[in-house]
Amino acid sequence: MKVIVAIDSFKGCLTSKEANGAAAEGIRSVFPEAEVVEVPVSDGGEGYMEAFHAAVGGQLEEVTVRDPLMRLITAKYLLHNEMAVIEIAKASGLTLLAKEERNPMVATSYGTGQLVADAVRKGARQIIIGLGGSATSDAGVGMLRALIDTFARHGRWDDIEVLKDVSFTIASDVKNPLCGENGAAHVFAPQKGATPEMVLTLDERARKFAEVSARHFGYDRSEMAGAGAAGGLGYAFLQYLDAKCISGIQLLLDTIRFKEMVKDADLIITGEGSADRQTLMGKLPVGILEQAGKVPVCLIAGKISDREELLKAGFANVACINPPGIALEEAMKQEVAKENIRHTIVTTSTSIMSR
Structure with missing residues (x-):
């Protein structure tokens, strides 16, 4: 099993590398034998x-x-x-x-x-x-x-x-x-x-x-x-x-030959701090989705709006990492965010791979 993890930074909270690392830990806790490829990404801003x-x-x-x-x-x-x-x-x-x-x-x-x-x-x-x-x-x-x-x-x-x-x-x-x-x-x-x-x-x-x-x-x-x-x-x-x-x-993914990288993948996990209909206007997760081919793409974010539109765009799953009612100050703590990513990945990856 091969999983590609390519998550944007959660601004003011986690870098792309840190978010990827937390997601990778979640994958390995469920699929210990999985090959997990962590790809630091950015759409032109931070990172x-x-x-x-x-x-x-x-x-x-x-x-x-x-x-x-x-x-x-x-x-x-x-x-x-x-x-x-x-x-x-x-x-x-x-x-x-x-x-x-x-x-x-x-x-x-x-x-x-x-x-x-x-x-x-x-x-x-x-x-x-x-x-x-x-x-x-x-x-x-x-x-x-x-x-x-x-x-x-x-x-x-x-x-x-x-x-x-x-x-x-x-x-x-x-x-x-x-x-x-x-x-x-x-x-x-x-x-x-x-x-x-x-x-x-x-x-x-x-x-x-x-x-x-x-x-x-x-x-x-x-x-x-x-x-x-x-x-x-x-x-x-x-x-x-x-x-x-x-x-x-697009420029970054072309440079690293992302399409070649994901050809034999079973799952791609991407994400950003906040995902909504503006995500579909060319933001990083959509760039990942467009190059994924037939590989299912799971989108995670600290905040989710317009979930049905995101699913219609082609994401296999759209998941908010934060539990309902969590205070913003708490959610922005680095270790809290990492743990929430790990927990979310355990739940969503199991769900997607069992289909």
């Missing part, structure tokens, strides 16, 4: 760099960069031959700020640009950017400024030559444009500390930047899917660095 590192190897490069408030911090990215994988949250993430420090009017993506610059200087020619968890809503202006400060002789974008030989891929499941009511400011800035007045100012600021950029380049990519990701960082990569936008989980 994306680590997932690629587990899949392809390489070195984790440590760099001193600026955080969203321009304070010096140490951040890492993955370098593997001529490929680099950068999680923007490592330098420009919301988790780097205390709640009272969150202010997208001043938060900058400068540190992400420093990570990109370091990767280029160390020979990266293919750079994958995991967009997720940003504290910024600066349309990537800070990131571009860091690249200008590093590479432009006369302080102008057009002076930069070295980036012309580098290909960029942004990994994101966000389809939002840069501006408007579905754009970066209106949809994402409030969770980064923006007031309604700030949202309007940020949206107008991004719109003006896109207009100036379009005049300069002769084309406008502010309406492209993914432009609104990470506070508009997606737009900066699309417009200025000719990036391709790809589903984060």
Whole structure:
């Protein structure tokens, strides 16, 4: 019997590796002879760099960069031959700020640009950017400024030559444009500390930047899917660095040849912190489901909504790991979450494999 375990991180609680480990323990307690393959996964946000590192190897490069408030911090990215994988949250993430420090009017993506610059200087020619968890809503202006400060002789974008030989891929499941009511400011800035007045100012600021950029380049990519990701960082990569936008989980699964891995599997277990109809809009569990073929896929989550829709989409089982009435604070404790995953896997795997 072969079981593939590929669970996304439970944000603020468990990493992908930790969630996988708990599920694997549950499987082995029921099927001691089973071959359990644990696959760290991420859709482009938290854990994306680590997932690629587990899949392809390489070195984790440590760099001193600026955080969203321009304070010096140490951040890492993955370098593997001529490929680099950068999680923007490592330098420009919301988790780097205390709640009272969150202010997208001043938060900058400068540190992400420093990570990109370091990767280029160390020979990266293919750079994958995991967009997720940003504290910024600066349309990537800070990131571009860091690249200008590093590479432009006369302080102008057009002076930069070295980036012309580098290909960029942004990994994101966000389809939002840069501006408007579905754009970066209106949809994402409030969770980064923006007031309604700030949202309007940020949206107008991004719109003006896109207009100036379009005049300069002769084309406008502010309406492209993914432009609104990470506070508009997606737009900066699309417009200025000719990036391709790809589903984060799809890119990872293709890299690790997931379809080949699951061909002889009997069961796949995937999951995320909260699963609902939005899961079906390209999130990690659906990426797993789409590559599973005829292998049954069990979906677990800390919170479940729209269960019937998830089952209709093709999941063999959809299970909430938390018992009814459990307090959120208790459920978020690491050991509690691990035990709840183990218990859920014992129940669901037995049920599925007995069919």
